[in-house]
Amino acid sequence: MNVLVVGAGSWGSALAVLAVRRGHRTVLWARDPEVSRTISAEGRHPRRLEGFGFPRELVTTSDVGRAEIADLAILAVPSSAVREALGLLKLPPRATLVSAVKGFEIGTGNRVSQIAAEIHPGNAFCALSGPTFAREVMRGDPTAAVAASQDGGIASLVQRSFSGSDFRLYRSDDVAGVELCGGLKNIIAIAAGIVSGLGLGHNTLAALVTRGLAEIARLVLAQGGREKTLLGLAGVGDLLLTCTGSLSRNRRLGEAIGRGAVPGAALEQSVEVAEGALACLAVARLAESSGVEMPITESVRRVFYEGLAPREAIENLMTRELKSE
Amino acid sequence: MNVLVVGAGSWGSALAVLAVRRGHRTVLWARDPEVSRTISAEGRHPRRLEGFGFPRELVTTSDVGRAEIADLAILAVPSSAVREALGLLKLPPRATLVSAVKGFEIGTGNRVSQIAAEIHPGNAFCALSGPTFAREVMRGDPTAAVAASQDGGIASLVQRSFSGSDFRLYRSDDVAGVELCGGLKNIIAIAAGIVSGLGLGHNTLAALVTRGLAEIARLVLAQGGREKTLLGLAGVGDLLLTCTGSLSRNRRLGEAIGRGAVPGAALEQSVEVAEGALACLAVARLAESSGVEMPITESVRRVFYEGLAPREAIENLMTRELKSE
Numbered sequence: 001m002n003v004l005v006v007g008a009g010s011w012g013s014a015l016a017v018l019a020v021r022r023g024h025r026t027v028l029w030a031r032d033p034e035v036s037r038t039i040s041a042e043g044r045h046p047r048r049l050e051g052f053g054f055p056r057e058l059v060t061t062s063d064v065g066r067a068e069i070a071d072l073a074i075l076a077v078p079s080s081a082v083r084e085a086l087g088l089l090k091l092p093p094r095a096t097l098v099s100a101v102k103g104f105e106i107g108t109g110n111r112v113s114q115i116a117a118e119i120h121p122g123n124a125f126c127a128l129s130g131p132t133f134a135r136e137v138m139r140g141d142p143t144a145a146v147a148a149s150q151d152g153g154i155a156s157l158v159q160r161s162f163s164g165s166d167f168r169l170y171r172s173d174d175v176a177g178v179e180l181c182g183g184l185k186n187i188i189a190i191a192a193g194i195v196s197g198l199g200l201g202h203n204t205l206a207a208l209v210t211r212g213l214a215e216i217a218r219l220v221l222a223q224g225g226r227e228k229t230l231l232g233l234a235g236v237g238d239l240l241l242t243c244t245g246s247l248s249r250n251r252r253l254g255e256a257i258g259r260g261a262v263p264g265a266a267l268e269q270s271v272e273v274a275e276g277a278l279a280c281l282a283v284a285r286l287a288e289s290s291g292v293e294m295p296i297t298e299s300v301r302r303v304f305y306e307g308l309a310p311r312e313a314i315e316n317l318m319t320r321e322l323k324s325e
Numbered sequence: 326m327n328v329l330v331v332g333a334g335s336w337g338s339a340l341a342v343l344a345v346r347r348g349h350r351t352v353l354w355a356r357d358p359e360v361s362r363t364i365s366a367e368g369r370h371p372r373r374l375e376g377f378g379f380p381r382e383l384v385t386t387s388d389v390g391r392a393e394i395a396d397l398a399i400l401a402v403p404s405s406a407v408r409e410a411l412g413l414l415k416l417p418p419r420a421t422l423v424s425a426v427k428g429f430e431i432g433t434g435n436r437v438s439q440i441a442a443e444i445h446p447g448n449a450f451c452a453l454s455g456p457t458f459a460r461e462v463m464r465g466d467p468t469a470a471v472a473a474s475q476d477g478g479i480a481s482l483v484q485r486s487f488s489g490s491d492f493r494l495y496r497s498d499d500v501a502g503v504e505l506c507g508g509l510k511n512i513i514a515i516a517a518g519i520v521s522g523l524g525l526g527h528n529t530l531a532a533l534v535t536r537g538l539a540e541i542a543r544l545v546l547a548q549g550g551r552e553k554t555l556l557g558l559a560g561v562g563d564l565l566l567t568c569t570g571s572l573s574r575n576r577r578l579g580e581a582i583g584r585g586a587v588p589g590a591a592l593e594q595s596v597e598v599a600e601g602a603l604a605c606l607a608v609a610r611l612a613e614s615s616g617v618e619m620p621i622t623e624s625v626r627r628v629f630y631e632g633l634a635p636r637e638a639i640e641n642l643m644t645r646e647l648k649s650e
Contacts, residue, residue: 131531206456210562237535
């Protein structure tokens with residue numbers, strides 16, 4: 001199969017390596033020609049996944065025209081670049097578009113499937129999500145994720161194309177639920193990082209993440225997603241990874257803020273995009289238009305954009321009125 | 326209110342301190358007279374909660390006859406001692422029995438509420454559970470947990486008696502679900518510890534915990550518990566804490582085994598009871614009689630009692646057949 005991966009950040013690069021391991025003819029598109037050159041010439045990424053070699057079979061390019069021969073095109077760009085990247089892709093009608101993006105379009109709150117339906121209405125769509133740190137996939141650690149498509153045949157195709165003993169995909173047909181969980185957990189992870197950065201312990205973290213899951217559930221159900229997705233790899237699994245794992249950039253951003261960094265400055269200094277800091281803007285609006293309460297998301301938004309003190313934000317969240325769960 | 330805490334391990338001791346902080350006349354019963362004496366004379370626990378002082382108002386005793394004046398009797402003994410402790414308690418009819426135990430009776434698989442209904446059928450019952458490391462409660466970190474009773478008035482009473490700005494209780498009426506979640510997560514935590522002890526990363530851990538939640542869900546629903554409990558503090562919250570938090574004794578036991586310790590020897594060396602190592606016996610039987618598949622629980626049981634190699638156990642779990650979630 002011909003696989004094109006659009007975006008050579010950590011996750012896009014790891015997916016491209018995985019595709020090569022599965023025997024696919026794989027092209028990795030990097031916006032920055034230096035990334036493309038270094039991977040080709042030196043078998044390493046100049047800025048990400050330090051210490052890992054890239055296979056010689058991986059072709060890299062900075063020319064997105066290569067999409068024309070793709071059977072699977074995997075989108076792995078920051079959510080802010082999704083519309084532009086989809087606009088550049090010239091997909092053949094048979095190609096399946098796989099989104100590995102976890103975030104929302106800022107202005108509209110659209111999920112990738114919604115943008116894809118606008119720009120590439122004729123192509124099948126699949127969302128790939130779950131608890132997957134790129135470095136651990138590179139290392140071959142056993143990893144499980146979800147391939148969600150409204151078309152069961154497409155979910156099966158993606159599943160078979162990427163599954164092996166170290167990387168396993170489960171099928172789902174809940175595209176909206178999988179996409180929402182993937183984007184929303186980044187916001188909760190920032191709040192989780194703030195808790196740890198403030199010096200609070202695991203009890204507080206566990207309580208916050210549980211309430212985070214509750215507000216994710218409210219929005220997912222309001223948008224037609226399913227409870228099963230919440231309990232699965234794309235829901236609880238990814239939330240747990242991102243809120244407790246040391247490799248999570250959203251969590252790390254929150255930790256820095258909890259320790260006293262200025263939110264705007266910390267965001268600018270983060271090497272890779274912490275999607276949650278942008279997602280909270282779009283999601284706060286989505287929550288309002290869906291009539292859903294999302295106090296953690298709203299607090300994270302206020303910490304970034306209205307100067308709310310991190311300690312005050314966490315205290316407010318932890319002292320809401322006594323009630324049943 | 327007169328509060329009696331039965332059991333002076335970490336959690337019983339922390340609950341007794343919490344009761345004092347809430348202004349209750351509190352008696353802590355310790356099986357070992359030395360524990361009782363040291364807390365009274367020196368304001369510290371001789372073997373647990375190192376570095377924390379105990380308030381002077383806390384009365385300690387090794388005479389369980391003190392139950393006769395209790396309004397609330399909190400049971401905080403290892404699950405293997407529940408039946409004996411309940412047999413010793415002479416509860417006045419007005420007293421509410423609160424279980425802070427997370428485990429099962431080995432021979433029968435009974436939950437504490439079921440044993441209590443046998444021995445103290447006239448007393449109201451409430452299960453207290455959630456993500457609560459004792460040290461962090463002592464320190465005053467914001468902590469949230471669940472008080473579950475079939476009698477809403479009793480859940481409210483327990484809620485009001487213990488809630489404050491640093492410790493918040495939520496009400497539930499799903500006693501079976503709350504008790505099951507509290508006991509089952511200890512087994513998954515051992516498996517999570519094995520994953521980390523083997524040197525595998527967060528992806529594998531997140532996948533394992535997610536599948537752990539799925540098997541907890543199957544048994545909870547089969548036994549009449551509710552999905553809402555699974556998603557809440559006693560379910561996901563406590564599972565997350567126990568599987569990722571460094572203070573979890575079940576996780577630590579699993580880590581030692583993953584690094585090569587002999588399971589039986591590691592179990593004997595653990596300072597406090599790792600409930601999961603016993604619970605897997607009772608739960609494997611419960612699962613069988615309920616017709617429910619619990620592969621992680623079954624694997625942990627086989628590691629402890631049938632010599633299954635930890636690495637083989639995890640590999641088997643991570644390479645089950647491809648399917649939808």
